[in-house]
Amino acid sequence: MARQVTISEVAKLAGVHASTVSRALNPATRSLVNEKTARRVITAAESLNYFPNIMARGLRTRLSMTIGVIIPDLTNPIFPSIIRGIEGHLAPLGYTTLLADVDGSNALEDSAISSLVQRQVDGLIIATGVEQSSLVKTLSESGLPVVLVNRGASETGYPLVTGDDDMGIRASVEHLHSLGHRNMIHIAGPQSFSTSRGRADAMKRACEGNSMQLRIVEASALTVEQGERVTDALLAEPNRSFTAIQASTDLLALGALRAIRKFGLRCPEDISVSGFNDMPFAEEFSPGLTTVRVPLEEIGIESARQLMRAIKDGPGSPLVVTLPVSLVVRASTAPAST
Amino acid sequence: MARQVTISEVAKLAGVHASTVSRALNPATRSLVNEKTARRVITAAESLNYFPNIMARGLRTRLSMTIGVIIPDLTNPIFPSIIRGIEGHLAPLGYTTLLADVDGSNALEDSAISSLVQRQVDGLIIATGVEQSSLVKTLSESGLPVVLVNRGASETGYPLVTGDDDMGIRASVEHLHSLGHRNMIHIAGPQSFSTSRGRADAMKRACEGNSMQLRIVEASALTVEQGERVTDALLAEPNRSFTAIQASTDLLALGALRAIRKFGLRCPEDISVSGFNDMPFAEEFSPGLTTVRVPLEEIGIESARQLMRAIKDGPGSPLVVTLPVSLVVRASTAPAST
DNA sequence: GTGAAAGCGCTAACAT
DNA sequence: ATGTTAGCGCTTTCAC
Numbered sequence: 209m210a211r212q213v214t215i216s217e218v219a220k221l222a223g224v225h226a227s228t229v230s231r232a233l234n235p236a237t238r239s240l241v242n243e244k245t246a247r248r249v250i251t252a253a254e255s256l257n258y259f260p261n262i263m264a265r266g267l268r269t270r271l272s273m274t275i276g277v278i279i280p281d282l283t284n285p286i287f288p289s290i291i292r293g294i295e296g297h298l299a300p301l302g303y304t305t306l307l308a309d310v311d312g313s314n315a316l317e318d319s320a321i322s323s324l325v326q327r328q329v330d331g332l333i334i335a336t337g338v339e340q341s342s343l344v345k346t347l348s349e350s351g352l353p354v355v356l357v358n359r360g361a362s363e364t365g366y367p368l369v370t371g372d373d374d375m376g377i378r379a380s381v382e383h384l385h386s387l388g389h390r391n392m393i394h395i396a397g398p399q400s401f402s403t404s405r406g407r408a409d410a411m412k413r414a415c416e417g418n419s420m421q422l423r424i425v426e427a428s429a430l431t432v433e434q435g436e437r438v439t440d441a442l443l444a445e446p447n448r449s450f451t452a453i454q455a456s457t458d459l460l461a462l463g464a465l466r467a468i469r470k471f472g473l474r475c476p477e478d479i480s481v482s483g484f485n486d487m488p489f490a491e492e493f494s495p496g497l498t499t500v501r502v503p504l505e506e507i508g509i510e511s512a513r514q515l516m517r518a519i520k521d522g523p524g525s526p527l528v529v530t531l532p533v534s535l536v537v538r539a540s541t542a543p544a545s546t
Numbered sequence: 547m548a549r550q551v552t553i554s555e556v557a558k559l560a561g562v563h564a565s566t567v568s569r570a571l572n573p574a575t576r577s578l579v580n581e582k583t584a585r586r587v588i589t590a591a592e593s594l595n596y597f598p599n600i601m602a603r604g605l606r607t608r609l610s611m612t613i614g615v616i617i618p619d620l621t622n623p624i625f626p627s628i629i630r631g632i633e634g635h636l637a638p639l640g641y642t643t644l645l646a647d648v649d650g651s652n653a654l655e656d657s658a659i660s661s662l663v664q665r666q667v668d669g670l671i672i673a674t675g676v677e678q679s680s681l682v683k684t685l686s687e688s689g690l691p692v693v694l695v696n697r698g699a700s701e702t703g704y705p706l707v708t709g710d711d712d713m714g715i716r717a718s719v720e721h722l723h724s725l726g727h728r729n730m731i732h733i734a735g736p737q738s739f740s741t742s743r744g745r746a747d748a749m750k751r752a753c754e755g756n757s758m759q760l761r762i763v764e765a766s767a768l769t770v771e772q773g774e775r776v777t778d779a780l781l782a783e784p785n786r787s788f789t790a791i792q793a794s795t796d797l798l799a800l801g802a803l804r805a806i807r808k809f810g811l812r813c814p815e816d817i818s819v820s821g822f823n824d825m826p827f828a829e830e831f832s833p834g835l836t837t838v839r840v841p842l843e844e845i846g847i848e849s850a851r852q853l854m855r856a857i858k859d860g861p862g863s864p865l866v867v868t869l870p871v872s873l874v875v876r877a878s879t880a881p882a883s884t
Numbered sequence: 885g886t887g888a889a890a891g892c893g894c895t896a897a898c899a900t
Numbered sequence: 901a902t903g904t905t906a907g908c909g910c911t912t913t914c915a916c
Contacts, residue, residue, distance in 0.1 A: 212666075212893085214892095214893060214894085215893065215894065215895095216893085216894095224902075224903090225902065225903050225904080226893090226894080226895090226903095227894090227895070227896085227902075227903070227904080227905095228901085228902060228903075230894070230895055230896090231895090231901095231902090234895085237895095240901075240902090241901065241902075242901055242902085245901080245902085257684055257687075257688075259660060259663050259664045260664060260893085260894075261605075261664070261666060261892090261893050261894070262664045262665050262666065262894095263601040263602075263604050263605055263610065263665070263666050263892095263893080263894090264601075264605050264892070264893035264894040264895090264908090265893080265894050265895070266601050266894090266908090267599075267601055267602050267605060267892090267893080267894070267895095267907090267908045267909065267910090268893085268894050268895045268896075268907080268908050269894085269895065269896090269908085270908075272601065274644075274665070282626040282629055282630050283626045283627060283630060283826060285623065285626075285826070285827075287626075288620040288621045288623075288625075288626055289621060291620055291645075291647070292620050292621060292647060292649075295645075295646075295647050296649075299646075299654075299657075299658075299661075304644060304646070304661050304662070304665060305644075305645065306612075306642060306643075306644055306645075307629075307633075307643065307644075307645040308633075308642070309629070309630060309633055311630075311634075316637075319637075322597060323637075323642050324642075325597050326597045326598060326599070326600045327600050327601070327612070327642060328550075328599060328600065328601050346595055349595075350595075432827075432830075462827070462830055465830070466830075488621060488623070489623075489770075489800070489827060489831070492770075492800055492803070492804075492831045492832065493827070493830045493831060493832060494830065494831060494832030494833065494834070495832065496832075550909085552908095552909060552910085553909065553910065553911095554909085554910095562886075562887085563886065563887045563888080564887095564909090564910080564911095565886075565887065565888080565889095565910095565911075565912080566885085566886055566887075568910070568911055568912085569885095569886085569911090569912095572911085575911090575912095578885070578886090579885065579886075580885055580886085583885080583886085598909085598910075599908090599909050599910070600910095601908095601909080601910090602892090602908070602909035602910040602911090603909080603910050603911070604892090604910090605891090605892045605893065605894090605908090605909080605910070605911095606891080606892050606909085606910050606911045606912075607892085607910085607911070607912095608892075
């Protein structure tokens with residue numbers, strides 16, 4: 209750590225006591241000190257290139273002005289947008305975010321949580337869908353404000369911010385229905401994720417409502433590879449009867465696209481494919497992916513807002529904030545081949 | 547901040563003095579304390595769910611075990627991979643990364659740097675190509691270890707980790723040459739980025755060496771939109787003579803692809819396009835993008851490694867670490883149309 | 885091998 | 901309006 213200019217050096221230069229420097233430099237207490245003195249202090253601080261030591265301050269104020277963000281996988285393109293929303297909302301408030309990418313591992317998640325807690329974060333935004341982590345219990349006992357994003361662990365008692373999966377799935381299924389599709393596949397994500405479960409359930413309801421045939425297959429991870437794998441299996445079966453695929457995420461849809469191409473079939477002529485999330489560049493794929501646009505950055509912003517509220521007002525009721533989504537029709541869906 | 551179990555509560559429960567707890571819990575000093583006592587302390591700590599307060603410790607040790615990472619834009623898909631490399635290397639060493647996304651703004655970058663410095667980061671990895679930020683001068687005076695990634699600001703005296711742009715451009719140009727292309731466009735990025743300049747220079751050299759005609763156009767930002775805009779302008783000109791485009795980044799190449807499509811031309815039949823970086827999903831685009839694969843995660847790892855070295859050994863010579871890259875040929879390049 | 889005491893840089897009571 | 905004092909939780913001499 210670099211040699212640090214301390215508050216007392218500034219005090220000496222300005223010819224005042226350290227506490228006066230502290231007051232002069234803190235906007236909230238600036239009014240307590242004589243304006244001329246304040247100006248002198250500020251000049252001194254600038255000339256010395258003084259940066260207050262936030263750790264020392266935090267030790268005193270019991271506020272770190274830091275919040276922790278835990279995500280399962282930074283390379284999943286939905287998370288950067290969410291993070292951007294969080295940072296964009298928090299930075300102007302003076303908060304800095306400590307980011308932990310836990311790479312989908314439970315063990316890493318535990319160590320990330322404890323590392324963040326040790327660093328005295330003032331709150332935590334968790335996007336991993338923690339369900340059974342033992343630390344979470346500890347966490348909730350500790351009273352540290354937590355907001356869940358995107359994936360909600362059941363019964364944690366924390367606020368959850370998420371897109372409206374039900375609405376998105378319904379819009380997509382209706383779109384497919386209007387194109388004449390009557391028999392479809394849902395590629396679900398791992399059922400340990402609440403999002404995957406929610407979307408699969410929404411599929412069942414939507415297909416019943418539209419009297420469409422539905423078959424659900426489950427991918428073991430939310431990756432292109434797993435989407436490809438399950439679609440491979442589907443296409444290898446004799447007598448294919450489905451004409452459309454609704455994937456639980458764009459990544460899975462992308463895998464389906466790959467498999468379809470590999471089998472010498474065409475999308476959308478032979479099979480329509482629809483995704484979920486509208487990840488960046490979904491439009492550039494081949495073909496451009498019809499998908500449900502989830503307001504990722506908004507979700508980030510809203511979760512930051514919820515966290516600020518929880519920090520200020522203490523734990524409220526564990527409300528669920530659901531943001532509206534919209535269908536984006538592109539080239540991967542077309543009338544059902546008859 | 548949550549009510550915190552302190553070291554003295556652990557000490558009381560274990561029936562020892564706080565300093566003994568400190569020694570017992572720190573692996574480096576554990577040997578100083580009686581094994582049985584240590585065990586008792588550890589049990590007590592666990593039962594109380596004790597987490598050491600890293601800020602308090604840092605105040606004493608002058609080590610925050612935190613490093614700051616400044617990137618220009620999280621939603622640019624090359625950065626998550628780099629960050630992942632950094633975190634992957636640092637987390638096992640006990641370091642946590644404080645991430646600041648400065649959204650391409652110089653003002654934000656300054657405030658991010660000062661926010662990180664205030665938080666006593668032990669070092670900084672900067673991927674924004676800081677050139678004239680006044681804070682950087684201050685920074686280098688302060689002696690805080692810094693490593694530059696990807697984009698090197700000229701003459702900063704900091705180590706730089708980057709991919710081998712020259713090698714990548716050469717490989718791509720030679721590939722295009724062997725396909726019969728003799729007249730090409732380089733879509734350069736903003737010339738304020740050293741990477742953009744370096745790749746443009748490499749283009750000049752490579753084209754001279756292969757006696758290819760080259761024209762360089764400059765995009766005002768590294769985005770799909772700007773790539774599309776400059777390509778639009780190119781295609782609107784009468785008597786197009788080029789048959790291939792080498793973009794400075796994949797995002798720019800993607801924009802070119804869009805423009806080509808919009809003008810009713812085909813890639814690669816009419817125009818070949820090659821990118822740079824091999825961003826995630828470059829393979830899924832339409833057509834799959836020929837590009838230069840840059841070992842992004844490796845770059846992150848190496849920059850973390852360099853930073854650790856600088857933290858341990860003090861500033862070394864400001865070496866430049868250049869990692870090899872490779873050409874990935876996909877569907878966007880084909881023989882020149884005659 | 886363990887305890888006592890001091891102090892990291894800061895802010896918040898309290899005093900003046 | 902400013903100075904004094906104490907203490908946040910921890911580690912680190914220095915004693916014993």
